Amino acid sequence: MTVDGTSSLLGQSVHRQIRQMVLSGELTPGQALSVPALATKLGVSRSPVREAVQQLIYEGLAVSAPHAGAKVAAVDDDRIRDVLAVRAALDGLAAAAAATRLTDADLDKLGAIIAAQEANLDDSTDATRDAQLDIEFHTFIRDASGNSCVVDELARLEAQAHLYRGDLxxxxxxxxxxxREHRRIVEALESGHPESARAAAEAHVQGLLTRLARQ
Ligand SMILES: [Zn+2]
Structure with missing residues (x-):
């Protein structure tokens, strides 16, 4: 098994493609994940698609429906609140660990992701691109934590958070x-102080919870 839980390069690629279709909203919550239809669409055999769908179920992005295969999971208001509450703690943990491990080159990379987010906000209304950059930003920090357990759990929680359809x-x-909150996280990481990084990362997710409550 590889990091993303699938057993072959083709499996990983198919998983990534279907995952992206789910996260971008091309496949919507409640929609059936038909193995034959996805295999035809992606031009691959059914076996890697079946494997990818199982992996999506494990990640909480799909649920298996009795006698009907799997369908895209729906993340409602209660679920997103639960997901974000756990994410706040784990994001804080990841950022605190990353604070002492990130190199100057890593910090430059984080700065570049933020710059891309800013450019995207100024130039377009592409919320899907923004969501991709958000995932990229948080993935980079959690990968730098060096804690494989935190990496696995956050990957699942973050994907579920982005499945939530709403103003958030x-x-x-x-x-x-x-x-703005991302910028504060990078500043705290640049300072190299674990507790500042933890506080900034937690504040970002708490901010998401506040904005969620407001909508
Ligand atoms: Zn974020």
Missing amino acids: WCSARNRRVAL
């Missing part, structure tokens, strides 16, 4: 506030 990820105002 889409409104320009919310995206702008989130960008």
Whole structure:
């Protein structure tokens, strides 16, 4: 098994493609994940698709429906609150660990992701691109934590958080506030102080919870 839980390069690629279709909203919550249809669409055999769907179930992005295969999971208001509450603690843990491990080159890379987010906010209304950059930002920090358990859990929680359909990820105002919070996280990571990094990362997720309560 590889890091993302699938057993072959093809399996990983198929998993990534279907996952992206789910996260971008091309496949919507409740929609059936038909193995034959996805295999035809992606031009692959059914076996890697079956494997990818199992992996999506494990990640909480799909649920198996009795006698009907699997379907895309729906993340409602209660679930997103639970997901974010756990994420706040784990994101804090990841950022605190990453604070003493990130190199200058890593910090430059984080800065570049933020710059891309800012450019995307200024130039377009592409919320899907923004969600991708958000995932990239948080993935980079958790990977730098060096804690494989935190990496696995956060990967699942973050994907579920982005499955939530609502203003949280889409409104320009919310995206702008989130960008400001990302900047504070990078500043704290640059300082190299684990507790500052933890506080900034927790504050970002608490901010998401506050914005969620407001909508
Ligand atoms: Zn974020």
